[in-house]
Amino acid sequence: MTATATSSAATAQQHLSSTSLVRRLGTTGRGMDLCIPRSSPPGLGSAAEMSEEDRLWPGRVRRTGREQLRTWGLDILCEPVELCLSELVTNAMRYGRGPVVGVRLYRTASFLFIEVTDGSPERPVLGVAGSDEESGRGLALVDAIAESWGVSEDGTCTWCRLSVPEEQP
Structure with missing residues (x-):
């Protein structure tokens, strides 16, 4: 990473932290973009090492996603979308490496997309957790719920797609 890129990321982190906990980068009738500043060191790999603030973000993002789905009249998708988010x-x-985590939720007439960007080029792997393990089922749940999921070519963005139900007369 170049010095300019590093200082830009640090400036973005400082700006986001000083203006709000989460900054809504853009909202339209078709989507929502969130930029979440991380407070834990990147790439920990363990929930025990995450800051309390970072442990709260999944719940906050679920609630924000639920609000967006209700705006779209897609309450029926709240549970699966909240779980994927x-x-x-x-x-x-x-596991991310960037100073911020980006979350994008948008829809087309047929599909709802979730994209989460974490700055890490390491691609997530669909694992198999043992019955006694407390973690390791996340992507398996996404795989079971979403119509499809994948990772960007550079490994920094994990996405999933769910079908939007046809409107009832």
């Missing part, structure tokens, strides 16, 4: 944001906070 929670799992993807938790993974980004635990």
